[in-house]
Amino acid sequence: MADFLESKSTNLQRAFLIGVQTSDMPDGEGTELLAELRELVENLGITVTRAVLVNLRSPTPATLLGSGKTTELIDLAHEDEADVIVIDETLSPAQQRNWEKQSEIAVIDRQEVILEVFADRAHTREAVLQVALARMEYSLPRLTRAWTHLSRQRGKGSLGGEGETQLEQDRRIVRDRITRLKAELIEVRQQRDVQRRRRLRVPVPTAAIVGYTNAGKSSLLNALTGAHVLAENKLFATLDPTTRQLLLRGNQKLLVTDTVGFIRRLPHGLVEAFKATLEEVVVADFLIHVLDLTNPNFAKHHATTLAVLDELGATGKTILTVFNKDDAATDALRSQARGLAPDALFVSAKTGAGLPALEDHCVELIANTLASTELLVPHERYDVIARLHSLGDVQEQEHRDDGVYLRGRFPATQAGLFGPFVLAPKR
Template sequence: MHVEREKIILVGVFLPNRTEEAFWNSMSELRSLAKTANGEVVDELIQKLERVNQASFIGSGKLLELNELAEMHEADVIIFNSELSATQVRNISRAVDARIIDRTQLILDIFAMRAKSKEGKLQVAYAQYKYLLPRLSGQGVLLSKLGGGIGSRGPGETKLEMDKRHIREKMHDIKAQLTHVEQHRKRIIDRRNGQSVFRFGLIGYTNAGKSTIFNRLTNETTLEEDKLFATLDPTTRKIRFSGGFQALLTDTVGFIQDLPTTLIAAFRSTLEETANVDVLIHVVDASDLDYLQHETTVLVLLEELEMNRIPILTVYNKMDQVAENFIPDRPEHILISALNEKAPSIIKQRMIELIEKNWTFFTKELSEASGKELAQIKQQAWITKLEYLENKQVYLVEGYQPRKESTND
């Protein structure tokens, strides 16, 4: 089915507090976000300013120019690369005959499209209402321009007609539902934690190739798309190693620069599954010229989410497409191309090394009658040596197991 794509004009203001490179990278990311939201970017308007215009964000001359561009292209939506205040949206809407949204609204919109689980949908709806609440006063001129489309998906199209009290009630209701869902998820996580399983969490900048690596390692098929936020709801699967040993691997939503504060909470919930993993696997798209900035974005967000204490293995992906001057800058790293047939075994080998580093070495002697116990140990511990000692008529088992269980074996 052919979906009519909305025509979009992007607006970026280059301020003195950003480097030129960071500004253009963020514009390029906005382009990708617009494409992910099923829009077609028809033009861009850039203005260099010392400070933003409090009334209309861009200068009055640029505002006239923006209106001309919107008329010429018959644009449906204008997307600003920064967060706009209610006053700015109102003033721009008076001058420009198109729907005016900002980067935050666009990201919220994509999250609304991508959320599949009940919790994901609730988190996004809550974030959208929270974003909307301070922007409700005097939206009259806007209402006529908000039919549907980019920037207006999610909790429903009547959202702007709701008064603030109604929205607060909605938020209260969502919060209650979320608490219930979160408790359920916490019970599942606690049950997993009680199983003494080694857990890995896949993190990384959006579109770095996490889902591809996840699928290669677990033989699953989660969504692999060249779009931002292809995976929004966390997925956990078993990963099997030789000898019957199993670990858990969780795939998460992609990180992004300037993630709206409204979304940190929605983000936190998808990352909570990863918050108690043993090792984080940070996938970096090494072919992206801005890979260092992407790395930093992820590490800063991990700090905000209080997850920076977890050991990290950096996987530099897409090595078949890297620039000649690429230099890995994280000490614990591997270089791969996820689509290469050797990639899974390279990653698994390093995973085993990390298991050995983070768990405790044990040695045990089991009688011939302990077949059931031996089978259980094979599943829950990483076995490095298993041999039958004729003279004692026992099995000698050596390997690694969780620290908390490392009593005086």
């Protein structure tokens, strides 16, 4: 049978947007979030007929916005011949049903829009599974929306009638799907863990690129490594982590991973569902936090990313802040950026400006995680010397009569390789 979760019309072409500015929100934040919602909706190929901002003193249980304001907005949506009303808040299942009953129009909230955008972008098995799990968990308490036409058919017998029976069947179907999806995700995570352990057999430093969606993370990865990762000017262009090797000066290798972009009011269910993807952030040696210098809201994007990192348990990581798109920025924005992050770097993935400085900082961060060691390697063991150059940071090298002197920082996991050649400390 047709999937009941897809029972709402798939021919939604015109959206009426409602933003909310509450008393506990900073001035103007409602307007910024509404603009972001417009971009999310338009990324789904839906035309926005109108976007209205509502000043909300206190939410009401029935419709969030109160009966008078709700009626007024529904009239405007009908006037625009909208197919869907999108509210930039998290609606309870009851509020969503009340809106749809009164308006006779499909009504969705910000969470559902983000879920749909993620679903549209998911391609690999892992991303598809993660999105499917988040959508199922979101939909479970809202199943009555799909079967409102059966409510009129309910009987008076002890079994409750057709609508109730169908609803219980649907709930069981969704719970079974959630169980299967979680099992499949465990399998995917185990496969990813095996891949990671293989990488760690030859320990190479790792960095994860994080940041707000559409900040230019994939473009930066491409510019640094010469990769060809999908990099489009749209929200959540890629959901799947991509790891590429970056060769730094001194033949130092660094594995760089591009991660899914963050967004304000990211549904908690998506954070949970995407932990398999975002766990690359947790295990990385350091993070490269990319911000779009041309976006006037980069300070809020900066705060959002740090909040999500905190939720992931990654706040203790060393973070290198990088402002991208410097080639298109104004002096005023650069000044504002320096005030937000005085030690930040300014780069352009498009022109390549600032990338050498970024690579030098990566070398320094790698070196800072390792202890300084002095070695004397026999001349005939150039295999050891070459390996040390590839795995660590060789800061000094000198050819002597009794061997090659090296001073540098090397991973402790490679002590078996360089241990026999360590020089005793001078007294």
